[in-house]
Amino acid sequence: MKKLILPLLLVLSGYLLKAQENPPTETLDSLFDIVNSEEKGMGSISIFSNGKEFYQRSIGYSDVEKNLQSNATTKYRIGSITKTFTAVVIMQLVEEDKLKMDSYLSDFFPDVPNSEKITLEHLLRHESGIFNVTDDKDFTTWMKKLQTREAMLKRIIKNGTLFEPGDETRYSNSNYLLLSYIAEIVEKKDYAAIVENRIIDKLGLKNTFYGEQINAEDNQARSYVKTEGNWKVTPETDMSVPMGAGGLVSTPENLNIFYYNLFEGDLMSKASLEAMKTTNDGTGLGLMKLTFNGFEVYGHGGGIDGFSSIAVHFPKEKITASYIANASDYPLNSIFLEAIKITLGLPYQIPDFAPPTALNPDVLDQYKGNYGSAEFPIDVAIFHKEGVLYAQGTDQPPVPLDFSGENSFKADQLMLKLTFINAEGKMMLEQGGKIYELKRE
Structure with a gap:
């Protein structure tokens, strides 16, 4: 999870957003053709208009060693996009009076520093001040091993807090790790079963599930980094580590279905959705928000091991897009931004991938x-x-x-x-x- 997308890094200021009646799929293909030919990334993208997919493209391999090519149903680890799913679960539990937004963390984990001051809303908004456990100095030594809740809590407690609750907004995976533990306590089920029951089954997300060890034979992608000009497989984080902060596996098409239905009000009340969309410093409840020229876009980014991901939704235009890469030698969000511009009929520039000049x-x-x-x-x-x-x-x-x-x-x-x-x-x-x-x- 040592990766997300700088507040989406989606900067569209100065453009008029207007989806075209006939989306330029050929131009989108030209963008991903060069990404593929220049070996700048591998992965899949899906773009929806009014809840229906009009563009899908997969490039590269789900498993380089086995020569398995990626396709529309290749499943990828989505990293921190999982946080939107976790926020939906918490909001549903609040609606059912099983939790309250102003409940204190001390009701569940009193040994966490400042727990008597930290509310569920502080956790959801990254305002708790709790240290980001994936910044632990020994993270790389234990990330590949099975972790118990007790072990993860011990690390959170050990590293303490960075500021008083509500004083700042600072991204921390620990917040959503704790939220997933709280959901398990309330529901008396494991996180995987909770998400499956409340979201996956309800929306028919056939290619979304809580991750385990990657199974290439099930069309699950491995992730890679470029080393000396070649793709090298990355170590796998054990999925007991991220939980509700980054443990889900999905496809871009499934993510689009999830975000579209979320904003259509199919997963919670209108009031709960508005609460999720209400932001401080661009950070909402499991969502990030950007505003430009009177238009709004919501979504989340993610990353785990060599995977990078981003999913966004334009509520008024009803455009939904998700891109997941299992290998990137160029910023995923830069490629995604050009794809969004093309989709919306805006000025775009296909990257030439010229490398920066090396310095001393x-x-x-x-x-x-x-x-x-x-x-x-x-x-x-x-x-x-x-x-x-x-x-x-x-x-x-x-x-x-x-x-x-x-x-x-x-x-x-x-x-x-x-x-x-x-x-x-x-x-x-x-x-x-x-x-x-x-x-x-």
């Missing part, structure tokens, strides 16, 4: 570190590899940066600019017309 690693050392801010919902790690500087948000894939001037770097595909003030240990992050000041920790 000794010069890049001065920018390394982890940067955060109370005003920005996730932390950003800055590091370099083979002379290229990278930015990586919490639970997101790394983004390569181009040098753009003294102490400044950019990623044009994300409309992102970073300027470092090294003497003060600061980084100015500019995106979508907004500027955030992040401090090195």
